[in-house]
Amino acid sequence: MSRTRRSSFPTARPGVTPPGGRHATATTRSAGAATRAVTRTLSDDPLGGTVRRTVLPSGLRVLTEAIPAMRSVSFGIWVAVGSRDETGPQAGAAHFLEHLLFKGTHKRDALEISSSIEAVGGETNAFTTKEYTCYYARVLDEDLPLAIDVMCDLVADSVLEPADVETERGVILEEIAMHDDEPGDEVHDLLTRAVYGDHPLGRLISGTAETVTPMTRRQIQSFYRRRYVAPHIVIAAAGNLDHATVVRLVRSALKGSPLDTDPATPAPHRPTTPAVRTQAPTVVVHAKETEQAHVVLGCPGIDRLDERRFALGVLNNVLGGGMSSRLFQEIRERRGLAYSVYSYASQYADSGLFGVYAGCAPGRVQEVLELTRAELARTAEHGVTEAELARGKGMSKGSFVLGLEDTGSRMSRLAKGELLYGDLVPVDELLHRVDAVTLDDVNALVADLLSRPMSLAVVGPFGESDFVA
Known part of the structure; x- marks a missing residue:
């Protein structure tokens, strides 16, 4: 079991409202709910397989990508509920339930x-x-029926014994204690908290x-039954499979379970307005005796539907997305000040976060911060070059296509397209969207994004007085 990792390159068309709503009652009939399953072919991608989508009467969606050349299948059940859907006292309930x-x-x-x-x-x-x-x-592939039965059973009908x-x-x-012992992870959480404050995205x-210790079985059970409802669920599978067979097996596995409910429509999309209110720039320091200082600006x-997200992917590659990036070259290759330095972007339905991380010896942290700020300021003032644009676009396209080399990544692409974007964009179209990014697009984003005041998060043998906001 794990928590999320940081960002990935965007994978869907802008302008499509993302799904993932708040509350839905699975047993409530909807005026638009279908009483029969509805299936359609989404794509027959030359760079992939045939993708089909079925909406069951309950509002649960099933998507598959048939790839006959594979001998494996990845099967996933995705629920549009995460930590941002918890109240303060519930913090950690979604992760607790996952376990x-x-x-x-x-x-x-x-x-x-x-x-x-494991036996297979x-x-x-x-x-x-x-x-x-x-x-x-x-x-x-021959064991897919078993996987469907087991995974549907555990998601739909867990007992939650005391x-x-x-x-x-x-x-x-x-796990929480172990995370606290990983300063390279902790520093990102500090930055998130600095930007979002008490908003659920900041938790x-x-x-x-303090929240997990007093959490009761009753609270977790209530969260489970209110949130894990068919309209909030997307099932995705990719590999050597037959769509109709997958749908039949899913329906059989869920028959008579709490997810076998009256007709309903898929849950309403997660609201994107009003935009999340962020905090004023600040400095947050967690004093800890570490051998290495960890800093994030x-x-x-x-947000993930912003028209500029393809330009952001290119910009991220130019600034700190690889060994040829500006920050890596300046801080590690030329000066040898840090082993790890990179930039990243996290995107949500109604907000986003941009950051630059570096890990270095405590005595070098001020120099690393000065160089990082100088590089960001230089990029904001002068933009990126045509050569950097071409390299950044090539990295985006290559990493996206190479990331689709296994059934697990293809399964994830199906589910995220449906759950987060409400659409599955063909691979060729995504590559075209990257190719369409212009120098003006990137530099306009640079002028906006990199001119924003930045918060600083630090984990290491320091006090807040060692840094200036």
């Missing part, structure tokens, strides 16, 4: 869940993010010891 669903159902205990998949050489896992949760399995709640509470508290996905970025 608990593997502990047993009315049909299987925890050992049977894990051993049934497969693997299962899950992760929680700020806006969704994913449960997935990867198996040989003893398991206590066991996993201890596991999660250890830890795992919650804290960051500011509010753009």
Whole structure:
């Protein structure tokens, strides 16, 4: 089980409202709800396989990509619920629940869940993010029926035994403690908190010891049954499969479960207005005796449907997206001041975050910060060059296509397209969108984004007085 990692290159067409709503009641009939499953072909991509989408009467969606050349299948159940959907006292509930669903159902205990998949050489896992949760399995194509039955069972019909709640509470508290011992991860959480403050986007996905310790089974059970409803769920699979067979197996696995509900339409899209209110720039320092200082400069970025997100992908590559980037070349290659230095962008339905990270010896942190700020200011003033534009676009296209070389990444692309963007854009069109980014597009974004005042997060042997906001 894991929490989310930071950003990825955008994968869908701007201007499409993302799904993922707040509350939905699965047993409430909707005027537009279909009483029969509705299937259509989304694409027959020359760079991929045939993609089909079925909306079940319950509002649950099933998407598949048939790739006959593969001998494996990745199967995922994606729920449009993440840590930002929790109240303050619930902080960590989505992540807690992710752990608990593997502990047993009315049909299987925890050992049977894990051993049934491992016995055929497969693997299962899950992760929680700020806006969704994913449960997935990867198996040989012939074992897909087993994977569907097991994964649908654990997501739809988990028991949440009181003893398991206590066991996993201890596991999660250890995970939180382990995270606190990783300053390279902690510093990003500090920056997020500095930018978003008390907004749910600013909280830890795992919650804290103060919120996880008193959380009761009843609270988690209530969160489970209110949030894990069919209209909020997307099932995606990619590999050597037949769409109609997958749909039939999913319906069979969910028959009689809490997700086998009255007709409903897919949940309304996650609201994108009003925009998330961010905090004034600040400096946050966590004093800790570490061998290396960890620093992140960051500011509010753009949301995932912003027209400029393809330009942002290019800009990120130019600034700190690889070994040829400006920051890597200046700070590591020319001066040898840091082992790791990079930039990144995180994007949500209604907000975003842009940051630059560096890890260096404590005695070098001021010099690294000065160089980083100088490079950002120079880029803001002069923009990027034609050569950098070409390189940044090439990196974006290459990383995107190379990232589709396995069934797991293709399965994720299907689910994210449906869950976050409400659309699946063909690979060729995505590459065209990157090619269409102009120097003016990037430099206009540079002038806006890099002129924003930045917060600073630091983990290391320092005090706040060592840094100036």
